[in-house]
Amino acid sequence: MPTPPNAPDSAIIALLGDGYSNKRIATELHVDKVRVARLRREHSIPNVVQQPLTLEQKWATRTRPVEGGHLEWVGERATASGTPVMRYKEAYYSPAAVAFEIKHGRPAEGYVRADCGYKQCVAPDHVNDEAGRQEARRKLRAERGLGDPSQECSRGHSQAEHGRFEPDGTAYCQMCKVLDKRAQRFGKPSLRPRAASLEDAFRLRTKPTSGGHVCWTGSFNNSTPSLRFQHVNHSPYRIAFRLHHGRDPEGQAKPACGMPHCVAGAHLEDRPMRQRTNSLYDAIFGA
Numbered sequence: 001m002p003t004p005p006n007a008p009d010s011a012i013i014a015l016l017g018d019g020y021s022n023k024r025i026a027t028e029l030h031v032d033k034v035r036v037a038r039l040r041r042e043h044s045i046p047n048v049v050q051q052p053l054t055l056e057q058k059w060a061t062r063t064r065p066v067e068g069g070h071l072e073w074v075g076e077r078a079t080a081s082g083t084p085v086m087r088y089k090e091a092y093y094s095p096a097a098v099a100f101e102i103k104h105g106r107p108a109e110g111y112v113r114a115d116c117g118y119k120q121c122v123a124p125d126h127v128n129d130e131a132g133r134q135e136a137r138r139k140l141r142a143e144r145g146l147g148d149p150s151q152e153c154s155r156g157h158s159q160a161e162h163g164r165f166e167p168d169g170t171a172y173c174q175m176c177k178v179l180d181k182r183a184q185r186f187g188k189p190s191l192r193p194r195a196a197s198l199e200d201a202f203r204l205r206t207k208p209t210s211g212g213h214v215c216w217t218g219s220f221n222n223s224t225p226s227l228r229f230q231h232v233n234h235s236p237y238r239i240a241f242r243l244h245h246g247r248d249p250e251g252q253a254k255p256a257c258g259m260p261h262c263v264a265g266a267h268l269e270d271r272p273m274r275q276r277t278n279s280l281y282d283a284i285f286g287a
């Protein structure tokens, strides 16, 4: 709509009365902002009270629901990494952290991200902070019957402070991870990676082979696989059995696959299982 180059005072006063800001009127009518401000003073029209969006409101305007309950970030992203970022009142925020606070009503502890599989999802129901993620993994660990993690790692770090869990519930020492990374960066010769948990130590000494068998690469005691962890000898058969079945074996756990020293969890049998197998044989071939 073409506006006369020099709008009359009445046009400006009309818009002032409608509650528009000086800046908006100046732009709209192509007039000087100073003139608008002078007319506002002369007519005692109060300044427009700015009603900026809250952090959460601004966050919401930059999200878009995606199938599966996910929430896509359609706002700003960091140039190099593509990580969602949000600017609010001169400060930068993580949209995932804002989502966390919306859901939990408290600031996140540590790095916030979603574990739902949708890349950089910012759905409040899908994001978690470090503490929440660790708690979920601890539950998974308990469900898998892996037991409580050790009090100390093999280097003596307190696991109450430095203990963490992998997505599958395996325990590891965060401090050792940091130290190992640092050692790698400075090119120090790396020893065998330090195990933070018994199952970790077990995993570091196994190698899958063909046929689904798992080869024991650790030490032996009287030609039986043996694993020394935190000054105690453990049976790799028992560990493998527990990892696979989620329970301790009754009696001895031994491979039933015919491959000597196989530590594939699915190939191990304990006493009740052996008895069942034997009675099955008896039933088929006669006792």
Ligand SMILES: [Zn+2]
Binding pocket: 069, 070, 071, 114, 116, 117, 118, 121, 122, 123, 126
């Ligand atoms: Zn999601």
Ligand SMILES: [Zn+2]
Binding pocket: 153, 154, 155, 156, 157, 162, 173, 174, 175, 176, 177, 196
């Ligand atoms: Zn450690």
Ligand SMILES: [Zn+2]
Binding pocket: 212, 213, 214, 255, 257, 258, 259, 262, 263, 264, 267
């Ligand atoms: Zn086997």
